[in-house]
Structures are given as structure tokens and as C-alpha cells.
Amino acid sequence: MSDIDVAVIGGGVVGLACAVALARRGLQVMVLERAERTGSETSSRNSEVIHAGIYYPPGSLKARLCVDGRDRLYAYCAERSVPHRRVGKLIFAASEAETAELDVIAARADSAGAGSLDRLDAAQARRIEPELGVAAALFSPRTGIIDSHAYMLALEGELNDLGGAVVCHTRLTRAERVDGRWQLWIAGEDEPVLGARLLVNAAGLHATQTAALIDGLPPALVPGPVYARGCYFSYGRPVPFTHLIYPVPVKGGLGTHLTLDLAGRARFGPNVEWIDDVDYTIAPHLHAEFLEAARKIWPAIEPDALHADYAGVRPKVRTADGAIATDFIVQAPDDHGLAGLVNLFGIESPGLTASLALGDEVAARLERCGDLQPA
Numbered sequence: 001m002s003d004i005d006v007a008v009i010g011g012g013v014v015g016l017a018c019a020v021a022l023a024r025r026g027l028q029v030m031v032l033e034r035a036e037r038t039g040s041e042t043s044s045r046n047s048e049v050i051h052a053g054i055y056y057p058p059g060s061l062k063a064r065l066c067v068d069g070r071d072r073l074y075a076y077c078a079e080r081s082v083p084h085r086r087v088g089k090l091i092f093a094a095s096e097a098e099t100a101e102l103d104v105i106a107a108r109a110d111s112a113g114a115g116s117l118d119r120l121d122a123a124q125a126r127r128i129e130p131e132l133g134v135a136a137a138l139f140s141p142r143t144g145i146i147d148s149h150a151y152m153l154a155l156e157g158e159l160n161d162l163g164g165a166v167v168c169h170t171r172l173t174r175a176e177r178v179d180g181r182w183q184l185w186i187a188g189e190d191e192p193v194l195g196a197r198l199l200v201n202a203a204g205l206h207a208t209q210t211a212a213l214i215d216g217l218p219p220a221l222v223p224g225p226v227y228a229r230g231c232y233f234s235y236g237r238p239v240p241f242t243h244l245i246y247p248v249p250v251k252g253g254l255g256t257h258l259t260l261d262l263a264g265r266a267r268f269g270p271n272v273e274w275i276d277d278v279d280y281t282i283a284p285h286l287h288a289e290f291l292e293a294a295r296k297i298w299p300a301i302e303p304d305a306l307h308a309d310y311a312g313v314r315p316k317v318r319t320a321d322g323a324i325a326t327d328f329i330v331q332a333p334d335d336h337g338l339a340g341l342v343n344l345f346g347i348e349s350p351g352l353t354a355s356l357a358l359g360d361e362v363a364a365r366l367e368r369c370g371d372l373q374p375a
Helices: 014-022 061-080 096-111 122-128 148-161 204-211 285-298 349-370
Strands: 002-009 030-031 089-094 118-121 138-139 144-146 166-167 172-178 181-188 194-201 223-236 246-249 259-260 266-269 274-275 308-317 329-331 341-345
Touching: 002 014, 002 181, 014 030, 014 148, 014 194, 014 349, 030 194, 061 144, 061 148, 061 349, 089 096, 089 122, 096 138, 118 122, 122 138, 144 148, 148 166, 204 223, 204 308, 204 341, 223 259, 223 285, 246 285, 259 285, 266 285, 266 308, 285 308, 329 349, 341 349
Parallel strands: 002 030, 002 194, 030 166, 089 246, 194 341
Antiparallel strands: 089 138, 118 138, 172 181, 181 194, 223 266, 223 274, 223 308, 246 259, 259 266, 329 341
């Protein structure tokens, strides 16, 4: 059985960021990823937006880590030559009835430390985006876009430079604390194959199932998984927009919005579909739904250029009281009583933006509990 300092379960963007944060502290880190490559689920099936931290309640982990992570992510991209662009975002009210919600969003953003937003009337918004159907809007100058795949490659490259490693096609089947270390079993093996002083469960969509494999973790502390699928439709022709365009938020998400990739191509999404299991199917009837939502942004859109592209699934969780968690859950030894273990639950948006800050949050929680001390 091989021995290391840290095993991170899950090779998505957050798992990689956690691994880098711990490797920077001089620890030997290995990332175990069940898929054939890193970042193939939630990390690569999203809008690739660097969020400003606008929507999250002051004092929440999402608010704090998004704002911190945003600034650090821009700096990291510049340092590591990760393609990105600070394009800015318009949050618009399609009708007068929605304009009051803009005031709520602006106040929350200011309280959360996300920075002030510019309030625009219809004429001012149309000077920025002439084709937008809008009653009023907010402008966020700190919102950007990123090549998420290049970012994950940069994280993996830094981890390798620090002496860490990523092992794919490796699915955890059991973890047990024995003599001050975590012993890990993987699929296809009858005996533990890896020992680690610290264990980080950053398995994303599979985090709750992974937690259930950890001996000694009270079942009451493992939230139930809830899946919300978000589909995206791409637009096959040039669009007259230069900023990201978001409606006021809807229950379960930020509403079907228009985002641009680094080549200027547009996509609309995601919607919100509550599903029972991880499923990336895009139903044919959704074209009409997306066309209706897209027309609120761009009345002149051409229906035949709008095509189904891809889907992602948000790894939401349900807490013990039956409510769907609205914040990240970072569960450390002082929460569950198991030394050297951190569970990350419900790491949905803005997880990509917050990833570097989440990595340091995990390290800080372990340090607070005395688990980052030399073995």
C-alpha cells in the first residue's frame, strides 16, 4: 500500500484547486478521478463565466469565496496565460414589473462586497447593447469569461510541478481511518491500495455517494443529492452582442442567459429541470422554450440558427430539514469528528469562480483543526 499526505477524491476544477492549495503547503497530494479525464462533468458543462459575486447573500460562503476567488482567478489566468476576458455583464428587466428586482440585486451585491453595479435605464442599456429588449438594467464590469479546460490544465500542471499527481479511471469504494491515516480501497481491488493522512471529498455530483463510503461518518451528516439539469443552445450565426446578457434570476438558477465564448460565439442557457439522476439528455421540445427565452433578450433572433448544444447538472443537496441547500457546504473535522477529512457538498455555481478560494478554505479548515501539522 502506497502512502501519501493527501488524497483528493474528484478531479474537477474544485478538486484540482484543493490539491494545488495543499501541495503549495509542502504536502504530497494525489487526486483520484473516476472518469477517464479530469473535469469531464460539472467543471466542463457550464457557462464558463467568471462571476462577480452579485447574487449571493452577505455572509454566505458563496458570497465570500466568489468575490475572493474572482480576483484570484483573474490574477491566476494572467500569471498562467489562461485564456480569459473581462467582458462585463448586463442584468436586465424585460418589463417594468421586474425592475424592482434590480434594486434588490444591486443592494445584495454591494453588501456582499462584489462591488457596485451601474443602474441603467432602457435608453442607456440600449446604447451599450442596441438589440436588447429591456426596460432597465444593471451593468457588472467585473464579470468575465474563461476557457475552463485551459484553466484545469494549468491547475494540473502546477500540481505536477509541486510533486503531486492525478490518477484517472480510479473510483473509491471505501475509506477507513486506521492508526491515524485514511486507508482507501478502489474498484477492482480487494485490499486498500493507498494510505493518506488527509482526505478531501471533492467529488462534485458524486460527493454524497462518496461520503457514504467513508467509515465512521454519521449518515445524518451526509445530505441527500438533488440534481438540476441545465441545457444550453448555441447560436450558429454572428450575434450583435459584446457583453453577457442575464435576465433577473429565477428559482433554482440565474435564468436562461446569453453568454459568449472567447471566439465570440453565443449560447443561451441554462434552463432548470429537476431530475432524479445524472442525465445530460436535451429533449427536442426544448427548442421552443429556449426560443421564447432568447427572444426576451433578442427579439430579432432567427429560430433556425438556434441548436441544442450540451447539458450540465448542478450538484445540489438537500439538508436534514428537507430544504435544498442554498450555500456551499464545507464539512471539516470540527463538524463531523473525523480527523483529516473534509467533505465538500453542493459545490455548484459559482464553484468555478470560487475554486482557488475554496482550495484555501479547505486548507484553512484543516489547519484550524490541527490536521495540517507534520505527521
